[in-house]
């Protein structure tokens with residue numbers, strides 16, 4: 001019996017695959033490598049290169065490895081790109097995702113852990129954000145994630161497929177061997193590190209007039225290894241026959257962009273020049289979660305999500321692998 005991990009060659013997927021292999025799971029990864037890295041894969045994982053919407057391939061994999069559950073990471077995930085090219089987001093994340101659901105339903109795979117996002121909430125009405133908060137995304141990426149959550153709900157009601165939708169806040173940090181390598185990179189911590197390493201002359205900061213303590217946007221950063229562990233717990237939760245759930249995965253503490261930059265200066269001992277840019281459309285001032293439901297349901301508490309630990313782990317990885325996976 002195997003667990004199918006879609007998008008397992010990506011950033012969070014590869015760390016989770018590592019975690020699952022280490023605890024002795026049989027892991028089959030399906031990734032089209034559009035944004036992932038073959039080198040990020042644990043050698044114990046069985047790898048197929050292909051699209052999650054490829055029904056023939058899914059039928060082969062689910063039968064050959066007796067897939068009993070699926071962790072669905074595969075998605076395109078750049079907010080700005082989703083505004084420029086929404087078709088890509090609805091075709092890849094929604095249409096192909098629904099194709100995957102159909103293949104899993106046909107193969108009798110009735111447990112799914114889904115990578116949802118804080119982007120499904122949009123501009124929060126109250127803080128910290130609880131799972132019961134209104135979900136009204138401010139960009140097509142967030143909508144693509146919310147639509148898939150809604151599809152999961154209907155598939156549960158109609159076909160009995162049980163799911164855990166994990167709404168991650170800002171994934172960050174690295175393990176000793178696996179880290180964040182996106183091209184282009186849009187996330188703050190790897191870009192701050194790139195600036196500290198002199199790979200770019202300055203760091204763009206989008207907006208300094210938000211109603212926050214220093215005017216820059218506040219986000220909730222969660223270490224990628226904490227996320228990986230939560231996926232393991234979500235799988236166990238479903239295997240124990242529990243009902244479907246939507247859970248925030250977060251640290252519960254907010255850090256402003258300038259606080260992250262200062263922390264990166266301290267950890268790296270390097271200068272980081274900052275260039276102020278106008279805020280990006282649809283960027284909320286603050287996204288900070290109440291993560292207590294995940295603690296209650298999964299008995300999961302982040303243990304590596306202190307900001308300086310996160311930044312140090314990312315710095316160590318970039319230092320060890322200056323070219324990332326290339």
Ligand SMILES: NC(=O)c1ccc[n+]([C@@H]2O[C@H](COP(=O)([O-])OP(=O)(O)OC[C@H]3O[C@@H](n4cnc5c(N)ncnc54)[C@H](O)[C@@H]3O)[C@@H](O)[C@H]2O)c1
Nearest residue numbers: 007010011012031032033034035036051052074075115171
């Ligand atoms: N990184 C974050 O902070 C964050 C926050 C919230 C949610 N998420 C979600 O978590 C998941 C993983 O994020 P990540 O940062 O690791 O992204 P990533 O881009 O590093 O990984 C995504 C992987 O999916 C693969 N993929 C994309 N479309 C595919 C398709 N149609 N078929 C097969 N493979 C496909 C890519 O090649 C890539 O390896 C995504 O679903 C993302 O939306 C990420």
